[in-house]
Amino acid sequence: MSADRARNRRLRPAVAGVAAATFGAGAGELAAAIIAPTASPFTSIGGLLIDLAPPWAKDAAIALFGTGDKVALLVGVAVVLVAVGALAGILEARRRRWGRGLFALLGVFGSVAAATRANASLLAILPAAIGALAAMAALSMLLARVPAEADRASVADVDRRRFLAWAGGTAAVGVLAAIASTALSAGSRAVMTVREALRLPEPATTASVPASAELGIDGLAPVITPNREFYRIDTALSVPQVDPADWRLRIHGMLDREVELTWDDLLALPMGESVTTLACVSNEVGGSLIGTAVWLGYPIRELLARAAPTADADMVLSRSIDGFTASTPLEALTDPGREAVLAVGMNGDPLPVEHGFPVRMVVPGLYGYVSATKWVTELLVTRFDRDRAYWSDRGWSERGPIKLSSRIDVPRAGASVEAGTVVVAGVAWQQHTGVEAVEVQVDDGAWEPATLATAISADTWVQWRFDWDAAPGRHTVRVRAISADGEVQTADRAPVAPDGATGLHERSFDVR
Known part of the structure; x- marks a missing residue:
């Protein structure tokens, strides 16, 4: 048997495990959609991981992915599931029941995660358990179809293709089950229908935006x-x-x-x-x-x-x-x-x-x-x-008052602008106190006043602009705000934890 054929043969249990994990995940999601819509194994496990994550992990996720942090977490859960599936296949091929035992442990973890979520129903433990049982059955079925040693290469190739067809079909069924679970999320569609038909009452008092x-x-x-x-x-x-x-x-x-x-x-x-x-x-x-x-x-x-x-x-x-x-x-x-x-x-x-x-x-x-x-x-x-x-x-502060802050929006970071008058603009805020003034510093020069738009109220941010006579070269522009009670925005840098970031926003530009 050639080295390539031997290597491919060793990979087949891992492929079987990944296909079984995919099948089990789809079965679990479909079961959740039918019997316990709030007990999706994926979201239950992801939610538990969010609850268990230390503050630094949450900060890192938001810093890296912004508002896509939840998608990133679900992708991460899927990657881990693939890895666990591959490991389960390898273990099961070497020692019977070990791979299925790993899937069983994963099912227990998913059931515990679902049962401990807020407003969990009595049926919350079932979707993850069903998913685990489906993965275990699929793994046994697929490993029974891992082709044995063959005397002729042509026979081995036929057996390999049959195995891959079974593995691919099993994984495809899992994916289709997951898609079907989304289609069966009647609660989501019903709420959207209610929202779209809803007519809000006329306000007794209205707000105006000048x-x-x-x-x-x-x-x-x-x-x-x-x-x-x-x-x-x-x-x-x-x-x-x-x-x-x-x-x-x-x-x-x-x-x-x-x-x-x-x-x-x-x-x-x-x-x-x-x-x-x-x-x-x-x-x-x-x-x-x-x-x-x-x-x-x-x-x-x-x-x-x-x-x-x-x-x-x-x-x-x-x-x-x-x-x-x-x-x-x-x-x-x-x-x-x-x-x-x-x-x-x-x-x-x-x-x-x-x-x-x-x-x-x-x-x-x-x-x-x-x-x-x-x-x-x-x-x-x-x-x-x-x-x-x-x-x-x-570990976060209990009270969380918003800190005096300001931001440069234009020109964008790293932009190249023409020499002459350049408009620098952004927003500043300290809700419920209000912003009295904004100042801009070019390189390490003096702080100069910016022009403020009309503030809607002390509870909103305010736009500002600064007309800069830009000379050719590389320049750095900074901004700071002054609140309605006279506080000057601090230049001291502090991280977001435990009660909000501080420091001055700056951008650098090339002026041609």
């Missing part, structure tokens, strides 16, 4: 971020599908009376529009994890007033339907000058599903990880020394 808030410079972030471009950072690998008819909000804890709202109850309240800029604590200096929208919602302070928190309460622990929690200072939610709302609309439309449909929180002045809970279903009035939130348990 024309002078938009400088109209190419490449500059628009003052109102379109829904499709709004950043998304959360812990949900699979976007929760919440039918408004099933939505409930419970307000309980340290208060005189509990309050519970249905969707119809909420829509019957006088809704108002407010414009607020949201920012993620993982936003690096100069980063894009920030956006502004016109929100339609009802003030949370009014609901809390109805519930009457006790005098010693100082925090509200909000909970999402997927189990995520955020710790918001009670004073931020009861502040009459701060439009902290339960939002149902975003830029004139019902909330997009991935941004919290049907109801989310929007709180000016706080990073999203302590305030902007999506798919919110519970507000627990409590104390910081009694309860901790999802990211607080992972």
Whole structure:
């Protein structure tokens, strides 16, 4: 037998294992779609990995992949599954039951992951178990078809082709099952249909965006971020599908009376529009994890007033339907000058599903990880020394006030521009405090004032521009903001953990 033929023969158990793993994964996803839609083995395992990941791993994922971090994680899970499948095939070929035992362990892990997710049903353990059993059966079947030693090369080639056909067919069935599971996700389609048919109530109060808030410079972030471009950072690998008819909000804890709202109850309240800029604590200096929208919602302070928190309460622990929690200072939610709302609309439309449909929180002045809970279903009035939130348990600050920041949008990094007047432009923000001025420094020269657009309010970012008389050569431009209370943005560099990055954004350009 030639060396190539021997090597190919040794690879066949690994191929059988990969095909069996693919078949099992597809079977598990299809089972989830039929009997337990929230217990997808892939998303359950991925969600558990997110929960177990240390803060530095989360930061690294967002820094590397941005809003594609969830796709990257699922791809990573798939790569690991392929590796486990190959190992299972090799083990099973060398010692019976070892490979199937590895698949069984993977099934147990997937079942535990599904059973420990928020709102897990009694059937949550079944999809991963079914997937494991399917993989075990497929592995036994395929290894029984690994061709034996043959006297003639022509016979060996026929046997090899038969084995590859079986392995390829098994893997293809797994892929088709996974595709079918997506098609059977009726909950997702139903919620999208409800959302598309929904008509939001007319706002009792409206928000206006002055024309002078938009400088109209190419490449500059628009003052109102379109829904499709709004950043998304959360812990949900699979976007929760919440039918408004099933939505409930419970307000309980340290208060005189509990309050519970249905969707119809909420829509019957006088809704108002407010414009607020949201920012993620993982936003690096100069980063894009920030956006502004016109929100339609009802003030949370009014609901809390109805519930009457006790005098010693100082925090509200909000909970999402997927189990995520955020710790918001009670004073931020009861502040009459701060439009902290339960939002149902975003830029004139019902909330997009991935941004919290049907109801989310929007709180000016706080990073999203302590305030902007999506798919919110519970507000627990409590104390910081009694309860901790999802990211607080992972080493992040409990309160998360947004830091004074600014960013250069144009010219883009590394651009080559013509000598003469060059427009440098960007945005600056410190929500709920406001920005009084922006200054620009070219190379190591003096700080010079930029021109500000009209700020919509202290709760939004503001655009700025600086007309620079650029001389030929390589230049570096920096920006800093000055807040409405006189604070000058610090040049000291700090990472995003534990409470937001600091430092000055700069860009370098070649001037021709």
